[in-house]
Structures are given as C-alpha cells and as structure tokens.
Amino acid sequence: xxLGTIFLASLLVENVVLMRFLALCSYVGMTSSVGQSVGxxxxxxxxxxxxxxxxxxxxxxxLVPLGLEFLQILVFILVIASLVQLVEFYLKKNxxxxxxxxxIYLPLITTNCAILAVTFDxxxxxxxxxxxxxxxxxxxxxxxLAMVLLAGVRDRIKTSPVPKFLQGTPILxxxxxxxxxxxxxxxxxxx
Amino acid sequence: MKRLLNxxxxxxxxxNPLLMLMIGLCSALAVTSSVANGIGxxxxxxxxxxxxxxxxxxxRKAIPNDARIPIxxxxxxxxxxxxxxxxxxxxxxxxxxxxxxxxxxxxxxxIMGRVEAFAYKQPPLDAIFDGIGMGIGxxxxxxxxxxxxxxxxxxxxxxxxxxxxxxxxxxxxxxxxGGFIVFALFISLNIWLNKAQNARAAAxxxx
Numbered sequence: 001x002x003l004g005t006i007f008l009a010s011l012l013v014e015n016v017v018l019m020r021f022l023a024l025c026s027y028v029g030m031t032s033s034v035g036q037s038v039g040x041x042x043x044x045x046x047x048x049x050x051x052x053x054x055x056x057x058x059x060x061x062x063l064v065p066l067g068l069e070f071l072q073i074l075v076f077i078l079v080i081a082s083l084v085q086l087v088e089f090y091l092k093k094n095x096x097x098x099x100x101x102x103x104i105y106l107p108l109i110t111t112n113c114a115i116l117a118v119t120f121d122x123x124x125x126x127x128x129x130x131x132x133x134x135x136x137x138x139x140x141x142x143x144x145l146a147m148v149l150l151a152g153v154r155d156r157i158k159t160s161p162v163p164k165f166l167q168g169t170p171i172l173x174x175x176x177x178x179x180x181x182x183x184x185x186x187x188x189x190x191x
Numbered sequence: 192m193k194r195l196l197n198x199x200x201x202x203x204x205x206x207n208p209l210l211m212l213m214i215g216l217c218s219a220l221a222v223t224s225s226v227a228n229g230i231g232x233x234x235x236x237x238x239x240x241x242x243x244x245x246x247x248x249x250x251r252k253a254i255p256n257d258a259r260i261p262i263x264x265x266x267x268x269x270x271x272x273x274x275x276x277x278x279x280x281x282x283x284x285x286x287x288x289x290x291x292x293x294x295x296x297x298x299x300x301x302i303m304g305r306v307e308a309f310a311y312k313q314p315p316l317d318a319i320f321d322g323i324g325m326g327i328g329x330x331x332x333x334x335x336x337x338x339x340x341x342x343x344x345x346x347x348x349x350x351x352x353x354x355x356x357x358x359x360x361x362x363x364x365x366x367x368x369g370g371f372i373v374f375a376l377f378i379s380l381n382i383w384l385n386k387a388q389n390a391r392a393a394a395x396x397x398x
Contacts (some may be wrong), residue, residue, distance in 0.1 A: 019367050021221035025214060025300055070276060073294045074268040111298045113217050118292050124291075161387060165379050169213065172374035180368040 003134045005190055006127075010138030011185040015103070016114050017146035018179060025112035028172060036152035041144030043105040044139070047087065048115045052136040053081045055119040056129050076119050077099060081110045114143055149179055202324025209332045210381040215301035220290045220334055220370045225350040229337035230330070231285045235293060237326025239270040240274065240302050246311035248312040248318035250309050264297070271297040274362060293327045294321050301325060338372050340364045358390065 016022045021046075030040040055076050063069055087104045093097035109115065118139050122132040153175045162171050194239075206212065220226040226258050233321045246266050247254070248281050278286040286293060296302070305325055306392070310318040341347055344364030346354035363369045 021217050021367065021370065022295075024216040024220065028213065029214070055321065070272060073275065073297055074265065074274050077264055077268050077297050078261070081261065111300055111303060113295045113298045116298050117295060120291050120294055165383065166375065168382065170379040170382070171377040172373045173378070177368040177371035177375065180371060182368065 003131065004091070006134050007133055007138040007141075007152055009190050010135050011142045011145070011155070012183065015146055015183055016139045017143055018176070018183045020117075022117050023112050023143060025089075026108060026112055027176075028169070031151040031154055034148060034151040034155065037126065037147035039149045040105045040108075041140070044109060044112060044114065044143055045140035047080070047084060047106075047109050047112075048118055048136045048140040049133060050083055051115050051119055052088070052122060052132050053119050053129075054079050054083060056122055056132050057124055068178040072120075072123070076116060080115060080119070084110050119172065146179070150176060153179070193395075195317065197270050198320045199318055199324040199327075200272075202321060202328040203230065203331070204327070204328070205279045207328040207332065208304075208366060208383070209329060210378055212245070212301075212304075213378075214304060215299050216374075217330065218295065218330070220291050220367075220374055221292055223333055223337040223340055223370060224293040224344070226334060226337045227339050228288050230334040230349075231278075231282070231363055232289055232292065233239055233326070233330025233333045235274045236296055236299060236302070236329055237323065239267060239296050239299075240305060240329075242270045243302055243306055243320035244318040245266045245315055247306050247310040248313060248315045254311070259307075259311065263311075264304060267302055267306070268297045284296065297326055297352055334371070336377060349387060 010016070014020060017024065019029050026040060026044075031037045035048070045091060058075060059069075061073065064072060084106055088099075091106075119134050121127075122135060125135075127129065127135055150172070157171055157175065166174060194266060202208070203237055203343075206213075208215050222232040238286075243263075243266050247263060271294060274296065275286075278289075278293055305321060309321045313321070342354065343361050346352060346360045347359050361369075364373065
C-alpha cells in the first residue's frame, strides 16, 4: 500500500473517532471549546507518533525474536504509559511553554484507546516502520479533525433550540451521528 | 447481605458506567451492531473487571500508593491477555468480529476507574460484587443498544429473523451513525427515567 493511500484512508475513510468509535471519552470530554480540542488533538498526535516509533521496533526486534508475542498488550501499554510520563517530565523541565499548553492533556492520554489501537493496528496490518508512522500521523490527524468539528458544532448548539429530550449529552451524540453520515461519503474514495 | 446486594445494584442502575458516568464508551458503541458481539464483549469485560478488582483488593495493603497506577495497569493487562488468547483459541469468529476491541479492554476506563475508586479501598468480597455489578451494568446496556440496532438494521435478533419478511432492514442502524444516535436515545431515556424517579422521591418526601 502506498503512503498516500494509508494516510487518506486513516484520516477520512476510517476516521478513528467517527468510523471506529475510538477515543470517545476524550471526544466528549475535551471538546467544550475549539482551543481545548486543538490542544488535545496535537498532544495525541505527538504521543501517537512517538508510541508508534517506540512500539514497532520493540515488537519486531525484541518480542518476535524471543517468541514473546503474547506479551504484546502488557508491553505496549507499559511503553505508552512510561513514554507519556517521560514526555511530561521533559516538557516540564525544558519546554515550559509547550508544557503549559499541552501538560494538562498528557495524563489523560495514557488511557486514550486510539493510541493503543494504532500500535496494535501497525502490527496486525503488517506495516513497515515508515508506513506505521504515516498511519499514526493519519489517524491522529483524523482525531484532531473530528475533535475540532465537534467543538465547532458544540459552539453552535449552545445558541440553538435543542429539543428538550435531547438537551445535554444526547444532542452531542446525535450531532456526532450526523457528522458521521457526512464522513460516510468518503467510503468509496479508496478501494 | 443487603450491603452486597446494594453494591451489585449500584453498578447495574444508579451508577451505571455507560449511561450515568459515560465512561467506557468506545467498545460499547463499536461492537453493538449485533447482539452476539454485545454479549461477547460484555462477558469479556466483566471477566477482566471482576478478576482485576479481586486481585487488587486482595493486595490492596501491599501496593504502595505511589506505584499503584502502573500496578493496576499490569494486573488489568494480564487478565486482558488471558481473555484475548482464550477468545482467539475458542471463539475465533467472535474474536475477529470484535478485532482490536478485545485488547483494548486494557484501557477501558470503567475497569481502571473501579479498581482505583473501589477495589483499592474495599475488602475482596465487596470488590467481587462491585465487579459483577459493573459488568452486568455494562453488559445490559450493550445488549440493549445492540438489540435496537440489530432488529432495525438487519431484522434479526441474535441472528434469528424476527421481523416479517416484508420488512426492509434500515441499514443505517448497523452503520456507525446509527450507533451514535441509538446511544443518544438511550442516554436521553435514562435521564428521563432518573428525573421521573427523583420527582417521585421528592413527592414522597413532601407528603
């Protein structure tokens, strides 16, 4: 598969939030303003790419030669958790500006299932390292896109007459459903 | 006994993880295009939840406070691995249908949340009941959503044709957008039920 196809497929056709239902907790929780959703989106992008760059070599150069593939779940989640921790320490000490912008999102990211899913996908889809990284960027760009779209819609919902029985959280999911309908238009784009 | 029953009921209704706390949503929406998948996912998650809570509760005095999160993750990951391998070996079709969502039980916020908020502070028996209650609470919502989506989207329930021949399946409901909208209606229903109950309780108090 060429890299452009991988990128577009993971960004639009198989959008991580809208088509695959991943990372819904942060999708609902972190989209109350556009700024917040962008911050979270970039933090996730950063960690996803790092996690991919770390887990792919670990799987292929350590777990496979030793016949320890069954430890995949355990190893991957630990790698991601410690990676997030390291990034947090590093940013706090060396790049305080970025830390102030991104720091609050970092602890939430460990349990963001999109990241773990990407690292698993890279293995099951038999991607090489370059393809994996492109896939990671594509998926997280898709996440960012979905977050910003919902945050924008939420701004409009605030001033719209929502039917009484849908007020609060239900309308968010209805809105997401409608955004998803729009995204289904991309379905035939990539064979 | 009454106390344990209350712990059990709490997970099923009043503190239902999906409808009240809105956590663990990803798997709940992704696998509910058919009832069979919903049941499979529910059982897998319940298994991991009960055993993770039990183990953490047994060792709660030995686990240092500062290192608790990584320890929780390791315990949960161990049980998730067991479920993943068992499903792959004995239910390969179900395992394939749910794909990445079985390994993703490891980051299911419900389990992490219950272990941190409940099992780490309570004795083992309470933890088991809490685990079962939360598991049932998760599973029945999954089955509920899946039933609506499968009946409307495919005309079947758990694989058995129940709608009349002439019924044209509304494909929309088995596709992702249908999942979001059915879930929205479930939350809405739940909010309404809670309001009705609170109103009843308030009326009782006033009387």
